[in-house]
Amino acid sequence: MSETPLDPRLDEDPYALQKHLGFRLTHWDVDYARLELPIEHFLMNRAGIPHGGIYATLLDTVMGYAGCYTGDPGHKKLALTLSLTTNFLSRPIGHVLIAEGRRVGGGASTFFAESTVSDETGEIIARGSGAFKYRKTRL
Template sequence: MSLDPSLIEDPYEFQKLLGFEIEDWSEDYARFRLPITDKLGNRYGIPHGGVYATLIDTVMGFAACYTGDPETRRLAMTLSLNVNYLAQPKGTVLIAEGRRTGGGRKSVFAEASIIDDTGVTVATGTGVFRYRST
């Protein structure tokens, strides 16, 4: 894994609130990391489903928007998001990986998975995104 430091954007407020960070970003691929903390828990003490949905949405969007040039940012908005909740995490860190799977000039398709640091797959998802005009 390698991440060009010039591509790392300042965290936005919601990202700061949840605490996830980008670990890797390249053509058609992105990877984020999120330590599991009590503030992410639902009433059962496990990460809230919205945490998984946010990670899946974000990592797919980044995978779809890579340009490799910090001066040329590409942004996309989510048109459709599907999340499958598969298991409870056993570890202490969530790792989300997203991949662009297709698309064209204006719309793009992606898929993502979230595992924990013990290798348990906790969620998967797919999405459709539309590139925003600048």
């Protein structure tokens, strides 16, 4: 996927959890999204590595974005997670977590997506897949 910057028209104000954790949307396009999260001390578990819930949150979030792109800031599409599978593969070597999600199928009311979390060195840390339902109410 190209490293085109996020269209500033689509850059939404961070919501509470996003502000709390510190991740940001860096790319959003048809069937694709990318998030970045600097690794901070408050994200760590007892072993001194990011908590697995952080990876699961990034995987879930980036897949939701990947399936909800409209390209029109006046027409937001939202989804609810129906299922989320997470596999933990490694631990970060670098200092930034990068989550990439891709919509891989679906229809008018549901979609399926896959995602990875890696770091800036290319170390793949976690993989996820999920099923999502579009919310009937659109913003």
